[in-house]
Amino acid sequence: SEENMGHYGLAKKEYTHFTSPIRRYPDLAVHRILKKVLRQERAKIPALSSIALHCSQEERNAEGAEKELMEWRIYRFLKGKLGDEFEGIIVDITKAGLVVELENYFVDGIVSYSDLGGDYYFKRSEKTLIGRRTGRKYELGDRLKVALVSVDPILRRIGLTLSSERKEETR
Incomplete structure (x- = not known):
């Protein structure tokens, strides 16, 4: 999300996190924004909202596919245990x-x-x-x-x- 929601557990109003930008596109976007902020440039990415929405949907799709694959593997394994x-x-x-x-x-x-x-x-x-x-x-x-x-x-x-x-x- 492009909306800053803070971090409830840390009781912080401003918060972001990221991993290696090579692994996840949202992390690359955060790196780009932080780089602009550190250079004191305008830190706005015009399509950030649609990028965030798209990335969230794709992450849910990937999690669903991973879950389905794991279930399929379990079923295949169990087939040998009749x-x-x-x-x-x-x-x-x-x-x-x-x-x-x-x-x-x-x-x-x-x-x-x-x-x-x-x-x-x-x-x-x-x-x-x-x-x-x-x-x-x-x-x-x-x-x-x-x-x-x-x-x-x-x-x-x-x-x-x-x-x-x-x-x-x-x-």
Whole structure:
């Protein structure tokens, strides 16, 4: 941004930062402005606002692409781990099933209701899945041991099932 917003953490009204100008165009712009200020010249760059906006958008695009690449690599890696068991945490409960984030991999997979067996019902208001007969509850934040049954790196989908020992507890 061309607007000086200061630095909240340092309690400074004026603030700028930069790294090597060879790495990021916004840093090159800051260097050019500082050079003009030090020479006591007019430090205005006519298109600074559009340059700042463009650079911010491109940085967000690059971060998004990097995130997508990392996810794709994780999915490709996991494709070679079919049948393996992982620790996970329930991060959502949807109509499709339990959404479980695999620990250490930061990707989600689905345990479908049909894989749970039993007679579960979804209590939407509490985001809880409850077994009518067993009383077994699945809630957000519950830790589960799951087995990897399918991976699609293109669609970014992971299919999970409860580990063998866990399935016995739910029936």
